[in-house]
Amino acid sequence: EAGVTQSPTHLIKTRGQQATLRCSPISGHTSVYWYQQALGLGLQFLLWYDEGEERNRGNFPPRFSGRQFPNYSSELNVNALELEDSALYLCASSLSRDGNSPLHFGNGTRLTVT
């Protein structure tokens, strides 16, 4: 069974640009989650998508947005990049949406904003 895949592995952008990160969940998983790990901080919840809809979002500005496609893959978009957006972005998927299922994480996208 293929795991959660994320692309690209690394992304370097300039302040003010836009970044697009992609995630493919494990086959059969309909829920996709995005987390940010900035330097020195723990994993912070960004977004949760299930069945194509945004179900919950964390305390991040509207510059952080995304979507989930009919095949359950997902995209995270970060507009008007700021230096503090430099972080590891992890995507995860789960079999069910009820919180009792473990998350399966991808290897992450390391975003660097210069």
Place this chain on the structure above:
Amino acid sequence: ILNVEQSPQSLHVQEGDSTNFTCSFPSSNFYALHWYRWETAKSPEALFVMTLNGDEKKKGRISATLNTKEGYSYLYIKGSQPEDSATYLCACQIYNQGGKLIFGQGTELSVKP
């Protein structure tokens, strides 16, 4: 602000030692508690998901307990091996916050041969 606290921040043990970590979380509106292991250059791997007060789970040499009334969980590793070296994360989900796990900062374990 809801916080999940883990202690200690880091731990250095010898191969064969048994060790344990603590995770403290908000006991009100508790829904589920997750434990993950995160090895360097890999992705976090799920160890346990626990929901009921008094839950105990075991996976090989690793076990975990849950006390939802007082808001803590313990993770135990029996006979630590070098391959157990990793950061151990706990995360809490509360009611009405579907999909959102609140992660602690993790406990970094280093096991020396």
